Each structure stands twice: as C-alpha cells, then as structure tokens.
Amino acid sequence: MDKVLVSVLMSVACQAGGGPGPESGPMSTSAIAASGLRKAYQDKVVLDGIDLDVETGTIFSLLGPNGAGKTTTVNVLTTLIRADGGTARVAGHDVATQTKAVRAAIGVTGQFAAVDELLTGQENLQLMADLNRLGPGEARRVAADLLERFDLTESARKLASTYSGGMRRKLDLAMTLVGRPEIIFLDEPTTGLDPRSRRTMWDIIRQLAADGVTIFLTTQYLDEADRLADRIAVLDQGHLVAQGTPAELKRQIPGSHVRLRFASDLGLDAALRLLPGSARDDQDDLILRVPGDGGVKSVRALLNQLDAQSIEVDEFSVHTPDLDDVFLALTGRASTKESAQ
Amino acid sequence: MSADSIVMLRRNFKHTVRNPVTVFNAVLFPIVLMLMFVYVIGGAFNVGVTYIEYATPGMIILAICYGLSGTALAVNSDMTKGIINRFKVMDISRSAVLSAQVAVTVLRSLVAIAAILGVAFAIGFRSPASFPEWLGAIGIIVGVSFATSWITVALGLAAKTAESAALAIVPLILLPFLSSAIVPARTMAPGVRQFAEYQPFTPIIETLRGLLTGAPSASKAITAIAWCAGIALVGYLWSLNTFNKRA
Numbered sequence: 319m320d321k322v323l324v325s326v327l328m329s330v331a332c333q334a335g336g337g338p339g340p341e342s343g344p345m346s347t348s349a350i351a352a353s354g355l356r357k358a359y360q361d362k363v364v365l366d367g368i369d370l371d372v373e374t375g376t377i378f379s380l381l382g383p384n385g386a387g388k389t390t391t392v393n394v395l396t397t398l399i400r401a402d403g404g405t406a407r408v409a410g411h412d413v414a415t416q417t418k419a420v421r422a423a424i425g426v427t428g429q430f431a432a433v434d435e436l437l438t439g440q441e442n443l444q445l446m447a448d449l450n451r452l453g454p455g456e457a458r459r460v461a462a463d464l465l466e467r468f469d470l471t472e473s474a475r476k477l478a479s480t481y482s483g484g485m486r487r488k489l490d491l492a493m494t495l496v497g498r499p500e501i502i503f504l505d506e507p508t509t510g511l512d513p514r515s516r517r518t519m520w521d522i523i524r525q526l527a528a529d530g531v532t533i534f535l536t537t538q539y540l541d542e543a544d545r546l547a548d549r550i551a552v553l554d555q556g557h558l559v560a561q562g563t564p565a566e567l568k569r570q571i572p573g574s575h576v577r578l579r580f581a582s583d584l585g586l587d588a589a590l591r592l593l594p595g596s597a598r599d600d601q602d603d604l605i606l607r608v609p610g611d612g613g614v615k616s617v618r619a620l621l622n623q624l625d626a627q628s629i630e631v632d633e634f635s636v637h638t639p640d641l642d643d644v645f646l647a648l649t650g651r652a653s654t655k656e657s658a659q
Numbered sequence: 660m661s662a663d664s665i666v667m668l669r670r671n672f673k674h675t676v677r678n679p680v681t682v683f684n685a686v687l688f689p690i691v692l693m694l695m696f697v698y699v700i701g702g703a704f705n706v707g708v709t710y711i712e713y714a715t716p717g718m719i720i721l722a723i724c725y726g727l728s729g730t731a732l733a734v735n736s737d738m739t740k741g742i743i744n745r746f747k748v749m750d751i752s753r754s755a756v757l758s759a760q761v762a763v764t765v766l767r768s769l770v771a772i773a774a775i776l777g778v779a780f781a782i783g784f785r786s787p788a789s790f791p792e793w794l795g796a797i798g799i800i801v802g803v804s805f806a807t808s809w810i811t812v813a814l815g816l817a818a819k820t821a822e823s824a825a826l827a828i829v830p831l832i833l834l835p836f837l838s839s840a841i842v843p844a845r846t847m848a849p850g851v852r853q854f855a856e857y858q859p860f861t862p863i864i865e866t867l868r869g870l871l872t873g874a875p876s877a878s879k880a881i882t883a884i885a886w887c888a889g890i891a892l893v894g895y896l897w898s899l900n901t902f903n904k905r906a
Contacts, residue, residue, distance in 0.1 A: 430740070432742045
C-alpha cells in the first residue's frame with residue numbers, strides 16, 4: 319500500500335517539478351522559479367534539490383513539519399542566505415547575482431514579528447516609508463491606509479512593545495506592504511496566533527492575492543494550506559515529496575471510498591457479493607467500504623446497481639482523505655527511508 | 660552619510676530618548692562618577708595638580724565607555740528580535756544599520772561629554788588650551804568614540820543574548836580604570852603599572868590631558884591616533900563579517 323502511494327505521489331512531484339527549467343521555460347508567468355536548490359550546514363543537508371515554480375498572482379504554499387527546510391527555502395529565495403547549488407529566479411531576477419532587484423520586488427514577513435518595539439505602530443510604518451523613499455505626504459497616506467485596513471488605527475500611537483501577538487503580526491505585514499511588493503513571502507504567518515487572529519490573517523492573505531500579489535506561504539498547518547493555496551508543495555527533510563493543487567494531492571492518495579451503512583447484515587452481505595473490492599469496515603459491522611473516487615458518476619452508478627438488486631441502504635457518505643492523510647503518509651515514508659539507509 | 664543611514668540614525672535617536680537606562684548610563688552616570696571621585700575619593704590622591712584638573716580628561720574617556728553599553732544592547736536586540744532580517748531583505752544599504760548605531764553613539768558621547776565638561780567647569784576645572792588644542796581634543800574624543808563604537812557594534816552583533824552583550828563590553832568599561840584616567844600609572848603596583856602604561860587608553864588619555872592642559876605631546880598623539888585607527892578598523896571589519904554571517 320505504501321509503495322503504491324509513494325510512487326503515485328512521486329509522479330505528481332515529477333510532473334510538477336520536472337517541467338521546463340527556469341532557463342528554457344516561459345519566464346513571464348513565473349513569479350518564482352527555482353531548480354535544484356541545495357543547502358547544507360556542515361554535514362547536515364537542509365535542502366536537497368528543490369524545484370519550484372510559482373505562477374504570478376497565485377498563492378503557493380510550502381507545507382512541511384518543523385525542520386523540513388521551509389525557512390531555509392524562504393531565506394534562499396529572499397536573498398538572506400546563498401544556496402550551495404541550484405538556481406532561483408524571483409520576479410525574473412537571479413537571487414544570487416541580482417539581489418538588489420530581487421529585494422526591490424519582494425516583501426518578507428518572517429516567523430518572528432520583525433517590528434521595532436521601541437517605536438509606535440505609526441512610526442514603524444513611517445520608518446518603512448522613509449526607507450522606501452516615499453514622500454512625506456504619501457508616507458502619511460499609506461501609513462493611515464494600512465493602519466485602517468489592519469484595524470490598528472486605535473493603537474497607532476502606542477509603542478509596538480505593548481501590542482498583542484496578533485497585532486504585532488498585523489503590523490509586521492503592514493510594514494511589509496508599505497513598499498508595495500509584487501511577491502510576498504510569509505513564513506509561518508499564523509504560528510502562535512489564536513484562532514481569531516488566524517482567521518483575520520487568512521482574510522488579509524486572500525485579499526492580497528485578490529489584489530494580484532503573488533504569495534509564497536510556508537505553513538505547518540494543513541488546513542491553512544488547504545484553505546489558502548492554489549498550489550501546495552510538501553517539503554520533508556529537504557525534499558519536495560509532492561506538489562499540486564490541494565484537490566490533486568488529495569485525489570492522488572489511494573483510499574477514497576464510499577461508505578454505505580445498512581440496517582442489517584442481510585443487506586450488507588448482498589452488497590458485499592455484488593460490489594467487487596468492497597470490504598466491511600474495521601470498526602463497524604454494518605458499514606461497507608466501497609473503493610471509488612466519490613465522483614457523481616461513479617456514485618450514481620453504484621446507487622443504481624444497489625437499487626436494481628433492491629438492496630436497502632440506510633446511510634451513505636463519501637470519504638476523501640484530507641491533507642492530514644497525505645502529510646502523514648509522506649512524512650512516514652521519509653522517516654522509514656532514512657532508517658533504512 | 661547615505662539617506663538610509665539618516666533614516667536609521669533617526670530611529671536610533673528615538674530609541675535612545677525612549678530608553679532611560681541608556682540616557683542614565685551614558686550621560687548621568689559619568690557625572691555622578693566624576694563628582695564622587697572629585698569630592699569623595701580624589702581628595703586622598705596626590706597627583707601634583709588639583710584633582711579635578713587631573714581627572715577631567717579621564718572622566719571624558721570614562722563617559723565614552725559608559726555610553727557603549729546602550730549601543731551593545733541596541734545592536735544585539737536588533738539582531739535577536741528579527742528586525743534585522745527585515746532590513747536585510749529590503750533594497751537599502753546594509754551597512755546603514757551599523758553605521759547609524761555608530762553615529763548615534765558618537766553623538767550621544769558628545770552630549771555626555773558636553774555635560775561632563777559643563778559640570779567640570781562649574782566645579783573648578785580650568786583649561787589654558789588654545790582654540791586649535793580644543794579642536795584637537797574634540798578630534799581625539801570623536802576618534803575614541805568612533806573606534807570604541809565599532810568594537811561595541813561588533814561585540815553586540817557577536818553576542819547571542821542581551822546578557823552576554825552587556826557582559827562583553829565590561830572590559831571596555833574597566834580598561835580606563837586600569838589606565839592613567841583616575842591616577843597616574845607610575846603610582847600603580849608592578850604588573851598593573853606596565854599594563855596601564857601600554858594599554859591603548861593611557862596614550863589616549865595622556866594626549867587628551869596634554870591638549871586640555873595646553874601641553875600636547877606629538878609622540879603620544881601619534882600613538883593615540885594609531886590605536887584609534889587600529890581599533891576602529893578591527894571593529895569595522897569584525898562587525899561587517901559578523902553581520903553578513905548572521906542571517
């Protein structure tokens with residue numbers, strides 16, 4: 319079972335990553351294109367050949383557990399560190415040789431709120447405006463707009479050190495937006511936030527994407543990637559183990575099935591004989607699991623088949639694996655692989 | 660200075676004004692120290708001239724060194740609290756962050772020294788120095804402040820925590836005590852005396868003393884300037900190296 323799963327997912331990864339490289343491909347639609355990125359600290363390999371392609375104007379999510387290499391990937395793409403090997407272009411500029419042009423195009427909000435605690439919210443935004451060379455009038459207007467938009471106007475004149483975690487993250491992101499970046503990197507933007515602040519952050523991210531900004535988001539929360547991202551790449555121990563849309567990833571996992579509940583053993587036995595590949599549920603004697611993708615066509619065919627035999631079904635549900643299943647299956651694979659080496 | 664440095668300098672200036680500990684350490688504490696040495700301890704010293712006359716140049720250097728603790732902490736907090744990464748991924752001059760710290764430290768020192776000199780004059784310090792000698796004295800003061808600031812920036816960058824940053828600059832604060840700042844080196848115990856004679860602060864303080872008493876010594880001045888240039892260079896290179904290493 320695991321082997322099948324792995325090969326299917328690897329083929330997804332290959333389809334996504336093995337396309338035209340950054341040199342030969344059409345650059346105009348890629349906001350971020352990386353190929354073969356490698357990074358090691360002493361003998362610890364953190365990134366082991368990462369290929370990425372993020373289309374302009376989309377939300378891309380890099381999903382992985384702690385220590386998978388997410389922050390290192392962000393650091394390489396944002397010119398904070400140099401990769402040992404491979405190439406990456408961000409906004410069409412090489413991250414190793416055209417750092418100035420890359421920096422001018424991007425905004426980064428890291429894992430730890432990078433706000434100046436001894437300045438007020440207003441002054442933090444003013445600082446960014448000054449560094450972005452906005453004129454005094456425009457600076458004031460931009461700062462006021464952002465404070466309003468992030469619901470920070472009331473606290474604008476308080477020192478950032480008095481802000482709550484959620485407010486700091488919002489101020490942090492607002493500071494990033496002062497420079498009107500075309501590509502925004504968000505490294506675990508909701509880690510450590512309470513549920514309400516997370517939701518607010520999600521709304522903000524969606525709104526940014528709606529405005530046409532490309533977003534590169536790292537997260538260890540599956541639901542976050544699922545809700546926000548157009549495409550997801552799963553990173554584990556420096557390898558991309560899968561890449562695709564949330565739906566694609568979920569579909570590729572074998573294990574989609576239809577669950578049928580019967581009133582009695584009689585009906586269940588009849589259905590069991592009728593439907594090839596079906597099996598009793600481990601937990602519940604009256605439930606039958608029928609493999610299938612849960613699509614409308616196959617479900618209709620299945621129900622027609624049962625109807626034709628006059629088999630009575632009490633309850634019916636389609637179980638599609640969530641991203642959790644994908645993630646656990648993949649990271650489980652990786653750890654067994656390592657112990658085998 | 661670049662436009663970025665000026666923006667950063669404004670930021671650091673706000674930090675200084677909002678941090679009472681920095682202001683106390685840099686401006687008030689040296690004055691307290693001077694009053695203590697002149698009125699409490701210094702009476703017992705026999706330094707050949709009135710004690711205020713002897714001690715003022717040393718107190719000026721002490722004021723510079725006390726002002727450094729705020730810089731070490733500010734640099735370290737920038738590095739450890741993540742804001743440095745924000746600056747690093749912006750299209751701005753990277754060295755602006757560091758040079759602004761040095762600039763604000765030098766300016767703070769000048770304020771502290773103006774205050775020290777004000778108090779010194781008020782309690783009896785008199786200087787026969789001519790205008791060019793005063794200029795020379797200001798030059799030495801700026802030079803020492805500049806050099807020690809770069810070393811402090813390097814120490815603040817290299818320290819992992821605020822505590823270790825504060826600890827790392829203790830030697831810089833102690834060094835003037837082991838020089839001719841408070842008492843002449845020749846009165847010290849053997850061993851300490853040799854150390855005091857050859858460490859950088861003694862020629863620096865002697866040069867400043869010479870300028871303020873109207874009897875500057877060229878050879879001491881050259882040694883002092885050489886020390887300042889050397890310390891500044893080491894601090895600058897060390898700072899840049901550490902800054903680029905710590906992502």
